[in-house]
Amino acid sequence: MSGGAAPPPAPGRELSNPPSDGISNIRFSNHSDHLLVSSWDKSVRLYDASANVLKGEFKHGGPVLDCCFHDDTSGFSACADHLVRRYVFSTGKEDVLGKHAAPVRCVEYSYATGQVITGSWDKTLKCWDPRGASGPDYTLVGAYPQPERVYSLSLVGHRLVVATAGRHVNVYDLRNMSQPEQRRESSLKYQTRCVRCYPNGTGFALSSVEGRVAMEFFDLSDAGQAKKYAFKCHRKSEAGRDIVYPVNTIAFHPIYGTFATGGCDGYVNVWDGSNKKRLYQYSKYPTSIAALSFSRDGGLLAVASSYTYEEGDISHEPDAIFVRKVNEMEVKPKPKAYPAPAR
Template identity: 50%
Template sequence: MNETSGEFRLDDPPQDGITTVEFGNSIYNLLVSSWDCTIRLYDIKTNLLRATYKNNSSVLDCCYFETSHAASADTNGCVKVYDINTSQETQLGIHEQPVKCVEFSADTKCLVSGSWDQNVKLWDPRAPNEVTCVQQTDKVYTMTISNEKLVVGTAGRRVLIWDLRNMNNAVQKRESSLKYQTRCIRAFPNGQGYVVSSIEGRVAVEYFDPLPEIQKKKYAFKCHRVKEDGTEKIYPVNAISFHPTHNTFATGGSDGLVNVWDGFNKKRLCQFHRFPTSISSLCFNADGTMLAISSSYMMEEGDKHESPPDAIYMRPVTDQETKPK
């Protein structure tokens, strides 16, 4: 435990690469997906593993929906839902290739999955197999939902913005302002825009409104770069999570560092200590008092005989660390 911050590690972590950590409406329930073919549910207040859902293949993403349900996306192309109260599992449907991301839209009550088969599918969790399928420009790498908007980041540095109420045509088609492969996209809680990160230690702040005076506000900045022996090492920015009330956001990189940013005022608010290995996922809880941090080697340097064990850290955060100055 970090005595100054109250930070602690969760017991019974996944046994292989951690892909997603996500809080639900409860500030204490944390959902975790992993390459070890599990979805795990933790009670962070008591540091207990409440449930483990076994899968037939590695799980690349997970999300909560409607308080007591979870969804998962796996390498077999399956989209599944779980009733947390009854432990009942239902397969909603399938993609032709691994499913990289799954999100829930509270506005439209649909689950959205994005796959390396270049398709996004919309599912009604109450009526399995009812689906809308929309082809994207390339493999789907990352997605985020902002009210009725769906933002999809694909290979080839493309960003497509859709209206979930009418998926006939993309509302906007953009090229990422970052020069290298997109790693993560997350939307501002206030609905104004989104933040995108790349493998090349950069983050861009983007706005939905196409008006030229609004687009002038967008910018990009360097981060997760470490000088060692006079050489600057550049690391992928793997994870982004927004504080639910302050519109600030945390980034996690393969340098093992977590930074908190004020995107509107272009300032870094704080940097936490270095974690043992790459940060693969981040998530603030619903009241913004806790940040879940997954430290999990992401094979950046190939298969190693020894790498730090996969771990999930819970870090209490304060307004001083997360509120705009």
């Protein structure tokens, strides 16, 4: 991919009271500018991103590896202590939905089915009904073995995409979880970091530790598969040598379907996948980009600048969350230029 405008100077407004250890995920609410943040400091925090106010915090028994909203003041967490929790910030109530046999890496809530879906390093995917009686496994709807440890999940409508170690990708229909609808292999050669479904439901993007993103499509026909491609990003040349950075996170713009990627190089790039162009690169953040999230109307972008230990335990910039106003020119696809017809 090519192109891109000059980066602006300001990285955005920094949220006060950030987590004290690595940020594992950040998510905007579908209903407001509330932002949910999970962290290795064993906390899930709820912020009002517009007002820059910490509205609540829940402590866990281990590092929290993922979080997602249920509604505007309640959510779910995936924790290294093997537990899946639900918490209500407005009342301070917390309960355990269930547990895995190893750390829980991912959690998603399906508005289509009303289920919570978790993926774990125990090589299983589990679905939970949060309306059931509370307590470990009382709410379990089903458990589904995976070929390897689950690294990333993404939902669009009734479709669920599961990316695991060993570059496996399973695609499920939530209405029939008995077997994957598709069993695929990542078209990237190295370990998957993130999978995110396109908002229009036609496919998904995968990122890897080796500075690449793959654009994949659900349609298995020859014409459908002919559309897929991969591109290099988050890398630089220094003294004739290519330095390659992991691409940790992908976030799609909810209106335009363009997407942002964040890498261990501290940069956020915005891409137009349809036209295979980079639209924008924001100025460098203090350290690795661990997570990204667009607000429900695409007007804000939350950026977690948080060292992801790709170079081991070295001194690094403190963890921070920046919220920046998104300018339409940064995320709106540019119309294709066609030559003027001959007179």
